[in-house]
Amino acid sequence: MSSPGFAEALVLRTQQLTPHMYRLTFRSEFAADFTLGAPGQYLKVLAPALGEAGPPVFDPDTYKSRMRTYTLRHVRPQVQEFDIDFVVHGEEGIAGPWAKQAKAGDRILISRPGTLKFTGEGADWHLFVADMAAIPAAAIELEGLPEHAVGDAFFEILSEADRQPVRAPAGINIHWIIKADSHAPSDELIDAVRSVTWRDGAPSVFVAGEFSIAGTLRSFFRKERPTRKDLTYVSSYWKLGLIEPEHKMFKAQAAA
Template identity: 40%
Template sequence: MANRPVRELEVIRTSRITEHMLRITLGGAAMADYPSNQESAYVKLMFPQAGDKPSQKRSYTIRQQRPMEIDLDFVLHDPLGPASSWAKQAQPGDRIQVGDPGPKKLINHDADWFLLVGDMAALPAISVNLEQLPDDASGHVVIEIPSETEIQTLKAPAGLKFHWEVNPQPDPEGGFLISKVKALPWQAGQPAVWSACEFNSMRQLRHFFKEEHQLPNSHLYLSSYWKLGQSDEGHKQAKKLDNEQSTGE
């Protein structure tokens, strides 16, 4: 973050996408020299705390970008955290400190077929990935949602089959998404996989893709965006420990 400029952006408008997803459009004069072509990159928003406590930082994917505007989609968790609380109360004219975009993480297009897997937190990034795939792309999209009210209409090549998998109660062991992925037919040829989800779900998917199918890192992107029962800080610690253990294996 130290190497990325921080600018104060203004809430332009808000719009409800589904029952639990809210889109916030940010813009303002500080966008005049904003980097272009940043859809799918992440930015860090800084949410003030009471007293002298440092701001809490949260990462969000740029869902759409237009001249002088970016759209960020917020999942309205229950209970609401600092980011979702801010988003739910945001009004046009509100201002927030936002770090400039980090690297984009896109699926490898040099593949015979594609598999994208995630939950609601990953929907903005999955959506951008789908929009940028070749028109003749084929494969599967598996998305875990808490109810059918969260199903969205996403732009994607006709050869991609969507699997909206309803799971009202997340599994602490992270077994739901992996069970749906294992039920899919594994197509011939070289796949490219992009997946982001809950921490324990990510670990199970990682084992499946790396150990059972030996996918090379060039064709596999995996990330955990949150951890069930943990704060953002707890999730960061879990990711750090997991990375150290994975590196040491």
């Protein structure tokens, strides 16, 4: 049973994009209201328990502990369809393991989309930084850039085979940085960003990923390479050792 804020979404198709990323295509009545600009926005997802077809039972007292946030990778509102890319780290987490074994006919609960507050309009060049959990959001922004855009994108992945096609402008250099241990620090990613050739003009900066990545680079772009606030998006999407509700609390306390 769903709540007024959630609707069922039916799995139509599944595709393994890379060893650690699965794309699921859904149909839902909510998707009829999505706009073609919706990719890049995010949904709250309630997945069934591992091995269950769903949908999960909505419990107003406990649903937040199972709720996870995912990016809308593609939308097709005319047929009420959308795609979500799920990162899978073995049996860790809730939605990832479920997505790995999901099949057509399985069902989840979804919310209506929220808006990602980022724009690169007016920038002279672009800089993107994302770990694997944030690649879907970063890829969407890259794919929406004008053809003449220039800059760099640094994507942290778990293996060489986790590279995936991104339709970025020819002037965007995509750097794939491999970190085989998902629990290890992202030192190589951060060092690569610190060493990037700084171009003339004002950059747009998009940084998303684990809490320590966001914190370190937020400080870097404030103190060492000051950027325009209106062109800078830095956000932690998760934190090692914490589930999403705990991460949100930790993030709020750190910002206070």
